[in-house]
Amino acid sequence: MDTVTSLLDSIAGVGRDEQRGGYTRPVYSAAELDLRAWFVEQAGRRGLDVETDRNGIIWAWWGPPQAGALVTGSHLDSVPGGGAFDGPLGVAAALAAVDELRARGVEPRRSLAVTVFPEEEGSRFGVACLGSRLLTGAIDADKARNLRDADGNTFADVARQNGLDPAHLGADPEALARIGDFVELHVEQGRGLGEDGPAVAVGSSILGHGRWKLGIAGQGNHAGTTLMEDRRDPMVAAAQVILAVRQVAAAQPDARATVGRIQPVPGGTNVIASRVDLWLDVRHPDDAVTARLVETIHGKAQKIAAFEGCTVSLTEESYSGTVYFDPALQRQLENALPGAPVLATGAGHDAGVLAGYVPSGMLFIRNPTGISHSPEEFVEPADADAGSAALADALEALL
Ligand code: HGY
Ligand code: MN
Ligand code: MN
Ligand code: MN
Secondary structure (H helix, E strand, O other): OOOHHHHHHOOOOOOEOOOOOOEOOOOOOHHHHHHHHHHHHHHHHOOOEEEEOOOOOEEEEEOOOOOOEEEEEEEOOOOOOEOOOOOHHHHHHHHHHHHHHHHOOOOOOOOEEEEEEOOOOOOOOOOOOHHHHHHHOOOOHHHHHOOEOOOOOEHHHHHHHOOOOHHHOOOOHHHHHOEEEEEEEEEOOOOOOOOOOOOEEEEEEEOEEEEEEEEEEOOOEEOOOOOHHHOOOHHHHHHHHHHHHHHHHHOOOOOEEEEEEEEEEOOOOOEEOOEEEEEEEEEEOOHHHHHHHHHHHHHHHHHHHHHOOOEEEEEEEEEEOOEEOOHHHHHHHHHHOOOOOEEEEOOOOHHHHHOOOOOEEEEEEOOOOOOOOOOOOOOOHHHHHHHHHHHHHHHHHHO
């Protein structure tokens, strides 16, 4: 039987990012396609029947595809320079849990499926959990088809290049009905379990979170011939906006606001930018507070831009309200894992999108660094295996 660590070791070379460190595995990139092939091979080795649905979600079945099945899984795509565990841990633990259930001689009373959701990070097309949002209809199919990556490829084109029919992207009630209960195991992306806490926690909720694009337009010009007093430099405005984001969030308990991505246009060293796009990630337990934070930030950005002789536009790219996992399923997970603490998380997950449609729950595995979306993300091998054993306990209780 493979351990979770040996499964993860078998993909440790895929999508390594020598420049950033860690892994860069955007959806439908060569790296992520390699990981998909790895998953299909591992599932095949376990006699699981593999199918890919109209939205590119991979389902590996133990038992016939049927409504009301027990489903567990996560994602294989990553953020740029991400860690080894965010996503793949949940997939590897699910495969190891199938091995464990079989070793225990468990005869499932209902089918079990292990799933891989595409574009959970939203790193290529800008909308997080795109696969589960398509499956549930949480995103408009046309909006999804027209999403573009940094090279201008539409999601429709990339989906077509990967064997999907773009016309069929979108809500898939028959596939959704197959999920009777969904459980996602995931590396903890914070310090809830601490450096030496228990290996496994049960999830309770996910903070509401959204992404907005702020476009600041100024006057592009020559860096050498344009006097300082003649400038309308959007980079100067952007710098002040980023500081304002921190001030606004720091003043609001439980708020998180981040500018993790900024893109000057044209981006030349000797060129005053004509425009700067920056992406805002705001999260808070209360959706009304999140909305108010964004409004406050937008107002400050407008003042800053006006002072710098620039203009600013705000576009919402995606939003998920605060999600509470299914209480009955959460209790079943807690009963299956006596003594496991219960954790709220600030990170979004496909389980969070699905929670709006089917009973959905999560298990978190201790990350002694408390760091994620970074090469420093870590899980002790013993905790990874304890996680898959805990997942097997939870699945056995639910099968
Ligand atoms: O951004 C998130 O919270 C998730 O990791 N996609
Ligand atoms: Mn993840
Ligand atoms: Mn992530
Ligand atoms: Mn996530």
